[in-house]
Amino acid sequence: MSDNEIYTGAIKRLDNAISHSDMDEESLERLKHPKAVIEVSIPLRMDDGSMQVFTGIRVRHDDTRGPGKGGIRYHPNVSLDEVKSLALWMTCKTAVVGVPFGGAKGGIIVNPKELSRLELERLSRGFIERIADFIGPDTDIPAPDVYTNEMIMGWMMDEYSTIHRRRTLDVITGKPLSLGGSLGRNEATGRGAYDCIKQLEKRRGWKPGDITVAVQGFGNAGQAVARLLFADGYRIAAISDSAGGVYRDEGFDVPSIIQIKNETRHVKAVYCDGAICETVDADNITNAELMELDVDILIPAALENVITADNAERIKADVIVEVANGPTTPEADMILNKKNDTLIVPDILANAGGVTVSYFEWVQNRQGYYWTEADVNQRMDEIMQCEFDVIHDVMESKSIPMRTAAYVHSLNRIGAAIEAQGTRSYFADARD
Numbered sequence: 455m456s457d458n459e460i461y462t463g464a465i466k467r468l469d470n471a472i473s474h475s476d477m478d479e480e481s482l483e484r485l486k487h488p489k490a491v492i493e494v495s496i497p498l499r500m501d502d503g504s505m506q507v508f509t510g511i512r513v514r515h516d517d518t519r520g521p522g523k524g525g526i527r528y529h530p531n532v533s534l535d536e537v538k539s540l541a542l543w544m545t546c547k548t549a550v551v552g553v554p555f556g557g558a559k560g561g562i563i564v565n566p567k568e569l570s571r572l573e574l575e576r577l578s579r580g581f582i583e584r585i586a587d588f589i590g591p592d593t594d595i596p597a598p599d600v601y602t603n604e605m606i607m608g609w610m611m612d613e614y615s616t617i618h619r620r621r622t623l624d625v626i627t628g629k630p631l632s633l634g635g636s637l638g639r640n641e642a643t644g645r646g647a648y649d650c651i652k653q654l655e656k657r658r659g660w661k662p663g664d665i666t667v668a669v670q671g672f673g674n675a676g677q678a679v680a681r682l683l684f685a686d687g688y689r690i691a692a693i694s695d696s697a698g699g700v701y702r703d704e705g706f707d708v709p710s711i712i713q714i715k716n717e718t719r720h721v722k723a724v725y726c727d728g729a730i731c732e733t734v735d736a737d738n739i740t741n742a743e744l745m746e747l748d749v750d751i752l753i754p755a756a757l758e759n760v761i762t763a764d765n766a767e768r769i770k771a772d773v774i775v776e777v778a779n780g781p782t783t784p785e786a787d788m789i790l791n792k793k794n795d796t797l798i799v800p801d802i803l804a805n806a807g808g809v810t811v812s813y814f815e816w817v818q819n820r821q822g823y824y825w826t827e828a829d830v831n832q833r834m835d836e837i838m839q840c841e842f843d844v845i846h847d848v849m850e851s852k853s854i855p856m857r858t859a860a861y862v863h864s865l866n867r868i869g870a871a872i873e874a875q876g877t878r879s880y881f882a883d884a885r886d
Protein backbone atom coordinates (compact mmCIF):
# COMPACT_ATOMS: atom_id res chain seq x y z
CA MET A 455 0.00 0.00 0.00
CA SER A 456 1.48 3.38 -1.00
CA ASP A 457 1.60 6.28 1.47
CA ASN A 458 -1.12 8.14 -0.40
CA GLU A 459 -3.39 5.09 -0.28
CA ILE A 460 -3.21 5.15 3.53
CA TYR A 461 -4.74 8.63 3.60
CA THR A 462 -7.28 7.80 0.88
CA GLY A 463 -8.22 4.73 2.93
CA ALA A 464 -8.62 6.85 6.06
CA ILE A 465 -10.96 9.23 4.19
CA LYS A 466 -12.94 6.28 2.83
CA ARG A 467 -13.86 5.27 6.38
CA LEU A 468 -15.43 8.72 6.89
CA ASP A 469 -17.32 8.45 3.59
CA ASN A 470 -18.67 5.04 4.60
CA ALA A 471 -20.03 6.42 7.88
CA ILE A 472 -21.48 9.80 6.89
CA SER A 473 -24.81 8.54 5.54
CA HIS A 474 -25.52 6.81 8.89
CA SER A 475 -24.54 9.90 10.94
CA ASP A 476 -26.05 13.31 11.65
CA MET A 477 -23.05 15.18 10.22
CA ASP A 478 -23.62 17.27 7.10
CA GLU A 479 -21.45 16.96 3.98
CA GLU A 480 -19.89 20.39 4.51
CA SER A 481 -18.53 19.41 7.92
CA LEU A 482 -17.21 16.18 6.44
CA GLU A 483 -15.40 18.14 3.75
CA ARG A 484 -13.63 20.09 6.51
CA LEU A 485 -12.47 16.87 8.13
CA LYS A 486 -10.90 15.64 4.91
CA HIS A 487 -8.21 18.33 5.17
CA PRO A 488 -5.83 18.66 8.14
CA LYS A 489 -5.91 22.08 9.77
CA ALA A 490 -2.14 22.57 9.80
CA VAL A 491 1.00 20.67 8.84
CA ILE A 492 4.62 21.41 9.71
CA GLU A 493 7.73 19.65 8.40
CA VAL A 494 11.08 20.44 10.00
CA SER A 495 14.68 19.38 9.58
CA ILE A 496 16.61 18.46 12.69
CA PRO A 497 20.40 18.55 12.41
CA LEU A 498 21.83 16.04 14.86
CA ARG A 499 25.41 15.98 16.13
CA MET A 500 26.28 12.28 16.25
CA ASP A 501 28.48 10.78 18.97
CA ASP A 502 31.36 10.39 16.49
CA GLY A 503 31.33 14.14 15.78
CA SER A 504 29.60 13.88 12.38
CA MET A 505 26.26 15.52 11.60
CA GLN A 506 23.07 13.97 10.19
CA VAL A 507 19.87 15.77 9.30
CA PHE A 508 16.53 14.11 10.17
CA THR A 509 13.02 15.07 9.03
CA GLY A 510 10.26 15.60 11.57
CA ILE A 511 6.54 16.11 10.90
CA ARG A 512 3.63 17.33 13.02
CA VAL A 513 0.05 17.45 11.76
CA ARG A 514 -2.84 19.11 13.57
CA HIS A 515 -5.87 17.57 11.97
CA ASP A 516 -8.77 19.22 13.77
CA ASP A 517 -9.20 21.21 16.98
CA THR A 518 -12.90 22.04 16.95
CA ARG A 519 -13.58 19.98 20.09
CA GLY A 520 -10.36 21.02 21.87
CA PRO A 521 -6.56 21.16 21.44
CA GLY A 522 -5.01 18.68 19.01
CA LYS A 523 -3.89 15.49 20.69
CA GLY A 524 -1.71 12.68 19.39
CA GLY A 525 1.54 10.78 19.71
CA ILE A 526 4.99 11.16 18.20
CA ARG A 527 6.38 8.14 16.35
CA TYR A 528 10.03 7.37 15.59
CA HIS A 529 10.24 5.02 12.60
CA PRO A 530 12.10 4.85 9.27
CA ASN A 531 8.77 4.55 7.39
CA VAL A 532 7.19 7.71 8.84
CA SER A 533 5.69 9.76 5.99
CA LEU A 534 3.45 12.81 5.69
CA ASP A 535 0.48 10.74 4.53
CA GLU A 536 0.91 8.28 7.36
CA VAL A 537 1.05 11.10 9.93
CA LYS A 538 -1.99 12.80 8.33
CA SER A 539 -3.94 9.53 8.58
CA LEU A 540 -2.91 8.97 12.18
CA ALA A 541 -3.91 12.57 13.03
CA LEU A 542 -7.33 12.10 11.42
CA TRP A 543 -7.84 8.90 13.42
CA MET A 544 -6.97 10.85 16.57
CA THR A 545 -9.73 13.38 15.81
CA CYS A 546 -12.19 10.50 15.55
CA LYS A 547 -10.77 8.67 18.56
CA THR A 548 -10.98 11.63 20.95
CA ALA A 549 -14.60 12.04 19.82
CA VAL A 550 -15.35 8.32 20.30
CA VAL A 551 -14.45 8.57 23.98
CA GLY A 552 -15.81 12.11 24.33
CA VAL A 553 -12.64 13.73 25.70
CA PRO A 554 -12.37 17.46 24.88
CA PHE A 555 -9.53 17.21 22.36
CA GLY A 556 -9.12 17.24 18.61
CA GLY A 557 -6.62 15.15 16.68
CA ALA A 558 -2.91 15.53 15.88
CA LYS A 559 0.11 13.31 15.27
CA GLY A 560 3.84 13.61 14.70
CA GLY A 561 6.84 11.59 13.73
CA ILE A 562 10.52 11.59 12.88
CA ILE A 563 11.88 9.56 9.98
CA VAL A 564 14.54 7.66 11.89
CA ASN A 565 15.48 4.19 13.04
CA PRO A 566 15.91 4.88 16.75
CA LYS A 567 17.58 1.48 17.24
CA GLU A 568 20.60 2.87 15.35
CA LEU A 569 21.02 5.85 17.72
CA SER A 570 22.83 5.95 21.05
CA ARG A 571 20.81 7.16 24.03
CA LEU A 572 22.55 10.52 23.95
CA GLU A 573 21.81 10.89 20.23
CA LEU A 574 18.17 10.01 20.93
CA GLU A 575 17.96 12.69 23.60
CA ARG A 576 19.51 15.34 21.33
CA LEU A 577 17.17 14.36 18.47
CA SER A 578 14.09 14.54 20.72
CA ARG A 579 15.06 17.92 22.13
CA GLY A 580 15.96 19.12 18.60
CA PHE A 581 12.48 18.19 17.32
CA ILE A 582 10.79 20.16 20.11
CA GLU A 583 13.06 23.13 19.46
CA ARG A 584 11.77 23.12 15.85
CA ILE A 585 8.04 22.70 16.66
CA ALA A 586 7.91 24.69 19.93
CA ASP A 587 5.64 27.35 18.42
CA PHE A 588 3.36 24.78 16.79
CA ILE A 589 2.53 22.74 19.90
CA GLY A 590 1.31 23.91 23.33
CA PRO A 591 -0.96 22.90 26.22
CA ASP A 592 -3.91 24.75 24.66
CA THR A 593 -3.14 24.05 21.01
CA ASP A 594 -1.54 20.66 20.43
CA ILE A 595 -0.42 18.13 23.03
CA PRO A 596 1.94 15.28 21.97
CA ALA A 597 2.27 11.84 23.61
CA PRO A 598 4.27 8.63 23.00
CA ASP A 599 3.69 6.32 20.06
CA VAL A 600 5.73 3.61 18.31
CA TYR A 601 9.36 3.63 19.53
CA THR A 602 8.92 6.64 21.78
CA ASN A 603 8.44 6.28 25.52
CA GLU A 604 7.94 8.16 28.76
CA MET A 605 11.60 9.18 29.07
CA ILE A 606 11.45 10.79 25.63
CA MET A 607 8.25 12.60 26.67
CA GLY A 608 10.07 13.84 29.77
CA TRP A 609 12.93 15.25 27.66
CA MET A 610 10.43 16.90 25.32
CA MET A 611 8.45 18.52 28.14
CA ASP A 612 11.72 19.74 29.68
CA GLU A 613 12.90 21.21 26.37
CA TYR A 614 9.56 22.96 25.76
CA SER A 615 9.68 24.36 29.32
CA THR A 616 13.23 25.65 28.79
CA ILE A 617 12.25 27.37 25.54
CA HIS A 618 9.17 28.99 27.07
CA ARG A 619 10.91 29.73 30.41
CA ARG A 620 8.01 28.21 32.32
CA ARG A 621 7.56 24.68 33.68
CA THR A 622 4.86 23.39 31.33
CA LEU A 623 3.84 19.92 32.45
CA ASP A 624 0.59 19.98 30.45
CA VAL A 625 2.27 20.31 27.04
CA ILE A 626 2.93 16.57 26.74
CA THR A 627 1.35 13.44 28.18
CA GLY A 628 2.79 10.00 28.77
CA LYS A 629 5.55 11.54 30.93
CA PRO A 630 7.38 9.73 33.73
CA LEU A 631 5.48 9.79 37.02
CA SER A 632 8.20 11.89 38.62
CA LEU A 633 7.70 14.57 35.94
CA GLY A 634 3.92 14.90 36.17
CA GLY A 635 2.87 11.64 34.53
CA SER A 636 -0.35 9.92 35.54
CA LEU A 637 -0.63 6.65 37.35
CA GLY A 638 -2.19 4.12 34.98
CA ARG A 639 -1.02 5.84 31.76
CA ASN A 640 1.52 3.15 30.86
CA GLU A 641 -1.03 0.38 30.67
CA ALA A 642 -3.98 2.52 29.61
CA THR A 643 -4.03 1.58 25.92
CA GLY A 644 -3.86 -2.13 26.68
CA ARG A 645 -6.36 -1.75 29.49
CA GLY A 646 -8.85 0.01 27.23
CA ALA A 647 -8.64 -2.89 24.75
CA TYR A 648 -9.06 -5.29 27.68
CA ASP A 649 -12.20 -3.38 28.71
CA CYS A 650 -13.63 -3.91 25.21
CA ILE A 651 -12.87 -7.65 25.38
CA LYS A 652 -14.53 -7.88 28.82
CA GLN A 653 -17.69 -6.26 27.43
CA LEU A 654 -17.69 -8.85 24.64
CA GLU A 655 -17.10 -11.60 27.20
CA LYS A 656 -20.31 -10.53 28.97
CA ARG A 657 -22.32 -10.33 25.76
CA ARG A 658 -21.04 -13.64 24.38
CA GLY A 659 -20.86 -15.60 27.64
CA TRP A 660 -17.19 -16.47 27.14
CA LYS A 661 -15.25 -18.54 29.66
CA PRO A 662 -11.71 -17.05 29.58
CA GLY A 663 -9.98 -20.46 29.83
CA ASP A 664 -11.62 -21.49 26.53
CA ILE A 665 -10.54 -18.42 24.64
CA THR A 666 -7.23 -18.32 22.76
CA VAL A 667 -5.53 -15.05 21.91
CA ALA A 668 -2.72 -14.08 19.50
CA VAL A 669 -0.90 -10.77 20.07
CA GLN A 670 1.16 -9.27 17.26
CA GLY A 671 3.61 -6.65 18.62
CA PHE A 672 4.80 -6.89 22.18
CA GLY A 673 5.55 -3.31 23.17
CA ASN A 674 3.76 -1.04 25.58
CA ALA A 675 0.21 -1.72 24.38
CA GLY A 676 0.57 -5.39 23.41
CA GLN A 677 2.19 -6.34 26.72
CA ALA A 678 -0.46 -4.59 28.80
CA VAL A 679 -3.47 -6.20 27.11
CA ALA A 680 -1.80 -9.64 27.15
CA ARG A 681 -0.97 -9.33 30.86
CA LEU A 682 -4.49 -8.31 31.85
CA LEU A 683 -6.15 -11.04 29.78
CA PHE A 684 -3.68 -13.64 31.11
CA ALA A 685 -4.50 -12.57 34.68
CA ASP A 686 -8.17 -13.31 33.94
CA GLY A 687 -7.36 -16.79 32.63
CA TYR A 688 -7.35 -16.18 28.85
CA ARG A 689 -4.95 -18.41 26.90
CA ILE A 690 -2.35 -16.18 25.26
CA ALA A 691 -1.29 -18.69 22.61
CA ALA A 692 0.87 -16.54 20.32
CA ILE A 693 3.07 -13.50 20.80
CA SER A 694 5.41 -11.75 18.37
CA ASP A 695 7.60 -8.70 17.93
CA SER A 696 9.42 -7.29 14.92
CA ALA A 697 11.80 -10.30 14.87
CA GLY A 698 9.05 -12.98 14.79
CA GLY A 699 6.95 -14.90 17.28
CA VAL A 700 6.18 -17.99 19.30
CA TYR A 701 3.06 -20.19 19.40
CA ARG A 702 1.80 -22.67 21.99
CA ASP A 703 -1.82 -23.79 22.00
CA GLU A 704 -2.09 -24.16 25.79
CA GLY A 705 -0.90 -20.58 26.20
CA PHE A 706 2.14 -18.81 27.65
CA ASP A 707 2.98 -17.47 31.08
CA VAL A 708 2.76 -13.83 29.99
CA PRO A 709 4.69 -12.23 32.90
CA SER A 710 7.66 -14.50 32.03
CA ILE A 711 7.65 -13.40 28.39
CA ILE A 712 7.39 -9.75 29.43
CA GLN A 713 10.33 -10.27 31.78
CA ILE A 714 12.55 -11.82 29.09
CA LYS A 715 11.46 -9.29 26.45
CA ASN A 716 12.38 -6.42 28.72
CA GLU A 717 15.72 -8.00 29.67
CA THR A 718 16.83 -9.16 26.23
CA ARG A 719 14.55 -7.14 23.87
CA HIS A 720 13.38 -10.45 22.33
CA VAL A 721 10.20 -12.49 22.57
CA LYS A 722 11.15 -16.01 23.71
CA ALA A 723 9.04 -18.99 24.82
CA VAL A 724 10.07 -19.15 28.49
CA TYR A 725 8.75 -19.74 31.96
CA CYS A 726 10.56 -17.70 34.63
CA ASP A 727 10.79 -18.47 38.31
CA GLY A 728 12.33 -15.29 39.68
CA ALA A 729 15.46 -14.55 37.68
CA ILE A 730 15.71 -18.12 36.33
CA CYS A 731 14.00 -18.52 32.96
CA GLU A 732 13.58 -21.91 31.31
CA THR A 733 12.59 -22.50 27.70
CA VAL A 734 9.16 -24.07 27.20
CA ASP A 735 7.97 -26.11 24.20
CA ALA A 736 6.61 -23.82 21.51
CA ASP A 737 6.70 -23.29 17.73
CA ASN A 738 8.61 -20.39 16.26
CA ILE A 739 6.34 -18.54 13.85
CA THR A 740 6.60 -15.54 11.56
CA ASN A 741 4.42 -12.48 11.95
CA ALA A 742 2.54 -13.49 8.81
CA GLU A 743 1.79 -16.93 10.30
CA LEU A 744 0.60 -15.39 13.55
CA MET A 745 -2.06 -13.39 11.73
CA GLU A 746 -3.56 -16.54 10.24
CA LEU A 747 -3.64 -18.72 13.37
CA ASP A 748 -6.85 -20.45 14.36
CA VAL A 749 -7.40 -18.44 17.55
CA ASP A 750 -10.51 -16.78 18.98
CA ILE A 751 -9.09 -13.28 19.36
CA LEU A 752 -6.41 -11.67 17.19
CA ILE A 753 -4.80 -8.53 18.58
CA PRO A 754 -2.64 -6.60 16.11
CA ALA A 755 -0.58 -4.31 18.37
CA ALA A 756 2.31 -3.22 16.14
CA LEU A 757 1.95 -1.21 12.93
CA GLU A 758 -0.53 -0.37 10.15
CA ASN A 759 -1.61 -2.52 7.19
CA VAL A 760 -0.95 -6.01 8.51
CA ILE A 761 -4.42 -7.30 7.54
CA THR A 762 -4.72 -6.71 3.82
CA ALA A 763 -6.52 -8.06 0.76
CA ASP A 764 -3.67 -10.60 0.53
CA ASN A 765 -4.30 -12.35 3.86
CA ALA A 766 -7.86 -11.34 4.92
CA GLU A 767 -9.43 -14.49 3.43
CA ARG A 768 -7.10 -16.63 5.57
CA ILE A 769 -7.73 -14.83 8.90
CA LYS A 770 -9.49 -17.34 11.14
CA ALA A 771 -9.97 -15.37 14.37
CA ASP A 772 -13.61 -14.62 15.25
CA VAL A 773 -12.73 -11.30 16.84
CA ILE A 774 -10.01 -8.82 15.86
CA VAL A 775 -9.21 -6.18 18.46
CA GLU A 776 -7.22 -3.39 16.80
CA VAL A 777 -4.79 -2.16 19.42
CA ALA A 778 -2.50 -0.83 16.66
CA ASN A 779 -3.66 2.12 14.61
CA GLY A 780 -4.83 1.18 11.13
CA PRO A 781 -3.86 -2.51 11.06
CA THR A 782 -6.68 -3.40 8.62
CA THR A 783 -6.87 -1.94 5.12
CA PRO A 784 -10.30 -0.94 3.72
CA GLU A 785 -10.07 -3.80 1.18
CA ALA A 786 -9.43 -6.31 3.98
CA ASP A 787 -12.36 -4.81 5.89
CA MET A 788 -14.67 -5.57 2.98
CA ILE A 789 -13.47 -9.18 2.80
CA LEU A 790 -13.80 -9.70 6.57
CA ASN A 791 -17.21 -8.00 6.74
CA LYS A 792 -18.50 -10.38 4.05
CA LYS A 793 -17.45 -13.30 6.26
CA ASN A 794 -20.15 -12.03 8.66
CA ASP A 795 -18.88 -13.84 11.72
CA THR A 796 -15.67 -11.77 12.07
CA LEU A 797 -16.11 -8.90 14.48
CA ILE A 798 -13.53 -6.11 14.24
CA VAL A 799 -13.32 -3.89 17.30
CA PRO A 800 -11.87 -0.86 15.47
CA ASP A 801 -8.73 1.01 16.46
CA ILE A 802 -10.51 4.29 17.21
CA LEU A 803 -12.35 2.46 19.99
CA ALA A 804 -10.05 -0.43 20.95
CA ASN A 805 -6.96 1.70 21.59
CA ALA A 806 -8.73 4.81 22.90
CA GLY A 807 -7.83 4.02 26.53
CA GLY A 808 -4.43 5.66 25.93
CA VAL A 809 -5.83 9.03 24.93
CA THR A 810 -8.43 8.83 27.69
CA VAL A 811 -5.76 8.58 30.38
CA SER A 812 -3.65 11.15 28.51
CA TYR A 813 -6.61 13.47 29.01
CA PHE A 814 -6.61 12.59 32.73
CA GLU A 815 -2.88 13.35 32.88
CA TRP A 816 -3.44 16.77 31.28
CA VAL A 817 -6.30 17.49 33.72
CA GLN A 818 -4.14 16.49 36.70
CA ASN A 819 -1.24 18.65 35.46
CA ARG A 820 -3.55 21.65 35.17
CA GLN A 821 -5.13 21.00 38.56
CA GLY A 822 -1.81 20.28 40.26
CA TYR A 823 -3.70 17.50 42.04
CA TYR A 824 -2.97 13.86 41.38
CA TRP A 825 -5.34 10.90 41.45
CA THR A 826 -4.77 7.35 42.69
CA GLU A 827 -4.25 4.55 40.18
CA ALA A 828 -7.57 3.02 41.21
CA ASP A 829 -9.27 6.35 40.52
CA VAL A 830 -7.67 6.62 37.06
CA ASN A 831 -8.53 3.02 36.14
CA GLN A 832 -12.08 3.30 37.36
CA ARG A 833 -12.74 6.51 35.41
CA MET A 834 -11.21 5.00 32.28
CA ASP A 835 -13.03 1.67 32.60
CA GLU A 836 -16.34 3.55 32.92
CA ILE A 837 -15.71 5.53 29.74
CA MET A 838 -14.49 2.54 27.71
CA GLN A 839 -17.32 0.25 28.81
CA CYS A 840 -19.96 2.91 28.15
CA GLU A 841 -18.62 3.91 24.70
CA PHE A 842 -18.16 0.25 23.72
CA ASP A 843 -21.81 -0.44 24.55
CA VAL A 844 -23.06 2.64 22.69
CA ILE A 845 -21.08 1.69 19.57
CA HIS A 846 -22.10 -1.97 19.79
CA ASP A 847 -25.74 -0.85 19.95
CA VAL A 848 -25.29 1.47 16.93
CA MET A 849 -23.74 -1.48 15.07
CA GLU A 850 -26.70 -3.71 15.85
CA SER A 851 -29.46 -1.16 15.35
CA LYS A 852 -28.13 0.03 11.97
CA SER A 853 -26.75 -3.37 10.87
CA ILE A 854 -23.38 -1.87 10.01
CA PRO A 855 -19.83 -3.02 10.82
CA MET A 856 -18.53 -2.00 14.24
CA ARG A 857 -15.91 0.23 12.59
CA THR A 858 -18.57 2.19 10.73
CA ALA A 859 -20.59 2.41 13.95
CA ALA A 860 -17.59 3.88 15.79
CA TYR A 861 -17.13 6.47 13.04
CA VAL A 862 -20.85 7.30 13.11
CA HIS A 863 -20.61 7.89 16.86
CA SER A 864 -17.54 10.11 16.50
CA LEU A 865 -18.86 12.03 13.47
CA ASN A 866 -22.02 12.83 15.44
CA ARG A 867 -19.94 14.40 18.21
CA ILE A 868 -17.54 16.25 15.87
CA GLY A 869 -20.43 17.34 13.65
CA ALA A 870 -22.32 18.80 16.60
CA ALA A 871 -19.26 20.89 17.51
CA ILE A 872 -18.65 22.11 13.96
CA GLU A 873 -22.31 22.91 13.44
CA ALA A 874 -22.50 24.80 16.74
CA GLN A 875 -20.37 27.43 14.96
CA GLY A 876 -22.93 27.83 12.19
CA THR A 877 -24.13 25.66 9.35
CA ARG A 878 -24.76 26.47 5.73
CA SER A 879 -28.47 26.81 6.35
CA TYR A 880 -27.84 29.12 9.32
CA PHE A 881 -25.77 31.52 7.21
CA ALA A 882 -28.07 31.23 4.20
CA ASP A 883 -31.07 32.10 6.43
CA ALA A 884 -29.26 35.17 7.74
CA ARG A 885 -28.86 36.49 4.16
CA ASP A 886 -32.61 36.33 3.45
Ligand code: NAD
Pocket residue numbers: 598599600601602643670671672673674675676694695696697741755756757758777778779805806808809
Ligand atom coordinates in the same frame (compact mmCIF):
# COMPACT_ATOMS: atom_id res chain seq x y z
P1 NAD B 1 5.96 0.09 21.12
O1 NAD B 1 7.05 0.77 20.38
O2 NAD B 1 5.99 0.06 22.59
O3 NAD B 1 5.85 -1.43 20.61
C1 NAD B 1 5.74 -1.78 19.27
C2 NAD B 1 5.93 -3.28 19.19
O4 NAD B 1 5.69 -3.70 17.86
C3 NAD B 1 7.33 -3.76 19.55
O5 NAD B 1 7.25 -4.96 20.29
C4 NAD B 1 7.95 -4.06 18.19
O6 NAD B 1 8.95 -5.05 18.26
C5 NAD B 1 6.74 -4.55 17.45
N1 NAD B 1 6.87 -4.46 16.00
C6 NAD B 1 7.42 -3.47 15.25
N2 NAD B 1 7.36 -3.80 13.95
C7 NAD B 1 6.74 -5.01 13.89
C8 NAD B 1 6.38 -5.87 12.84
N3 NAD B 1 6.66 -5.56 11.58
N4 NAD B 1 5.77 -7.04 13.15
C9 NAD B 1 5.50 -7.36 14.43
N5 NAD B 1 5.81 -6.59 15.48
C10 NAD B 1 6.43 -5.42 15.20
O7 NAD B 1 4.61 0.73 20.56
P2 NAD B 1 3.19 0.82 21.27
O8 NAD B 1 3.13 2.11 21.99
O9 NAD B 1 2.90 -0.45 21.96
O10 NAD B 1 2.25 0.96 19.99
C11 NAD B 1 1.83 -0.17 19.24
C12 NAD B 1 0.65 0.22 18.37
O11 NAD B 1 -0.39 0.69 19.23
C13 NAD B 1 0.90 1.33 17.37
O12 NAD B 1 0.14 1.12 16.21
C14 NAD B 1 0.42 2.56 18.08
O13 NAD B 1 0.06 3.59 17.17
C15 NAD B 1 -0.77 1.99 18.78
N6 NAD B 1 -1.18 2.79 19.94
C16 NAD B 1 -0.36 2.94 21.02
C17 NAD B 1 -0.79 3.73 22.08
C18 NAD B 1 0.03 3.90 23.33
O14 NAD B 1 -0.47 4.56 24.25
N7 NAD B 1 1.18 3.31 23.42
C19 NAD B 1 -2.04 4.38 22.01
C20 NAD B 1 -2.84 4.18 20.92
C21 NAD B 1 -2.40 3.38 19.87
